[in-house]
Amino acid sequence: MIKTATLLGLTLIGAVAWSWFYSPELEPLQRQLLDNLITIWAGFTAYTFVAGFLTGNHSQVDRLWSTVPIVYAVYAAWFTQWDPRATLMAGLVGLWGARLTFNFARRGGYSWLPWKGEEDYRWEVLRRMAPLDKPWVWQLFHLLFICVYQMGLILLFTLPIAYAWRPSGGTSVLTTLDALLALAMIALIALEFVADQQQWTFQREKHRRLAAGEDLGPVYGKGFVHTGLWGLSRHPNYACEQSIWVVFYLFTGAATGEWLNASIVGCILLILLFHGSANFSEGISAGKYPDYADYVKRVRRFV
Numbered sequence: 001m002i003k004t005a006t007l008l009g010l011t012l013i014g015a016v017a018w019s020w021f022y023s024p025e026l027e028p029l030q031r032q033l034l035d036n037l038i039t040i041w042a043g044f045t046a047y048t049f050v051a052g053f054l055t056g057n058h059s060q061v062d063r064l065w066s067t068v069p070i071v072y073a074v075y076a077a078w079f080t081q082w083d084p085r086a087t088l089m090a091g092l093v094g095l096w097g098a099r100l101t102f103n104f105a106r107r108g109g110y111s112w113l114p115w116k117g118e119e120d121y122r123w124e125v126l127r128r129m130a131p132l133d134k135p136w137v138w139q140l141f142h143l144l145f146i147c148v149y150q151m152g153l154i155l156l157f158t159l160p161i162a163y164a165w166r167p168s169g170g171t172s173v174l175t176t177l178d179a180l181l182a183l184a185m186i187a188l189i190a191l192e193f194v195a196d197q198q199q200w201t202f203q204r205e206k207h208r209r210l211a212a213g214e215d216l217g218p219v220y221g222k223g224f225v226h227t228g229l230w231g232l233s234r235h236p237n238y239a240c241e242q243s244i245w246v247v248f249y250l251f252t253g254a255a256t257g258e259w260l261n262a263s264i265v266g267c268i269l270l271i272l273l274f275h276g277s278a279n280f281s282e283g284i285s286a287g288k289y290p291d292y293a294d295y296v297k298r299v300r301r302f303v
Contacts, residue, residue, distance in 0.1 A: 029167040033079050037072055037162070041155045044068055049147040058142055059119040061150045063110060066100035068151070069093050072158045080165050085172040089161045089251055092185050096244060099189055103196045122280060153273065157245045157266030164255040177254040185247045191229070192240035198228040199237070223289040231299065234282070238274050239302040245270055278302075 026034065048060040073093035080086040104110065104118075111117035123146075131137045165172070202225040209216055219227065229236040245267040253259040278301060286292045 026163075027167050030162055030165065033076060033162050033165075034159075036079070037076070037155060037159075040071065040075065041151060045147050045151040048151060049143055052142055052147070053139065057117070057119050058123045058146055059109070059117070061146055062104070062120055063117065064151075065154065066097045066104060068154050069158045070097040072155060073161055076158075076161045076165075080167075083165055083172050084174050085178060085251065085255055086161055086165050088174065088178065088182060089164065089248065092182060092248070093158065093161075095186065096189050099193050099196075103193075103200075106200070122277075122284070125284060150273075153266065153269055155266075156263075157248070157270050159263040159266055160249045160252045163252045163261050163263040166256065172255060175254060178251065181247055181250055181254060185244055188240045188244045188247065192237050192244070195229045195236040195240065198230060199225045202227075222291045222295075224285060224292060224295070226295055226299070233303060234295065234299050234301050235274075235278055238278060242267070242271050242274055242302070 044064060048064065051060045052058045070090075070093055073090040077083070077086040077090035107118055109118040126132050126141075127138055132141055202220070206216065206220040206223070208214075209220055233239050249264055249267045250259075252261055252263055282292070282296065282301075286296070
């Protein structure tokens with residue numbers, strides 16, 4: 001995981017450098033919007049670090065992952081004076097965020113008190129690994145990767161809403177391609193909801209049987225969900241999540257005809273993050289469940 005975090009950090013530096021020197025020039029109003037979004041990012045990042053440091057619960061970014069993109073997107077739509085394309089994109093981000101917020105809330109992830117609520121089990125595993133088991137090393141990791149990098153990533157994968165807006169072009173006119181992209185994003189959100197529900201149903205029934213002392217049987221005895229969408233992909237929710245933000249980026253091409261711009265950095269870094277996260281999660285699962293190795297051989301990771 002440390003190697004993955006280092007790779008992601010170096011990739012971010014390289015991507016920002018490429019964007020600075022080679023991406024299309026932003027119009028003044030776009031640059032002002034970007035500056036304002038960076039200011040909002042700085043505030044959220046400072047909060048996540050201070051809250052995590054003071055409480056010892058390092059899932060502060062997890063609690064904001066589904067809501068901060070909505071803040072960015074709605075602010076951007078407001079800044080554009082509710083440009084039709086920006087408003088459509090903000091609505092799609094709102095739909096995405098509602099699904100993820102619901103799924104995180106029912107797992108006990110939220111509390112009015114920042115030191116309560118679910119903490120990602122992977123942080124506890126990482127805290128026990130050298131050299132992160134040293135307090136000062138862990139706090140440095142907490143600051144640079146959990147807070148600065150991940151909050152920065154949230155900003156980056158929502159940036160296409162700023163790049164899809166062209167102030168000098170007047171009010172945007174939605175096209176058939178915009179409609180197709182919107183439908184694709186809605187379909188992916190729905191598919192991700194189904195994957196989450198299948199996992200939720202499986203885990204609830206497994207734990208109910210364990211609590212009641214009932215036989216788990218051949219399905220629940222494996223310990224991990226492996227049926228439905230999970231029989232086609234080891235991480236159908238991850239596959240949908242990555243695809244959603246690739247589709248979101250494509251709105252910039254629909255708006256400008258330029259299919260390569262700096263806002264592609266967000267979805268690329270998100271894909272790299274999910275690959276690293278999947279590697280780490282599957283390592284844990286392989287150590288807990290004897291049948292997981294066979295599952296890995298039979299079922300593809302994403303698609």
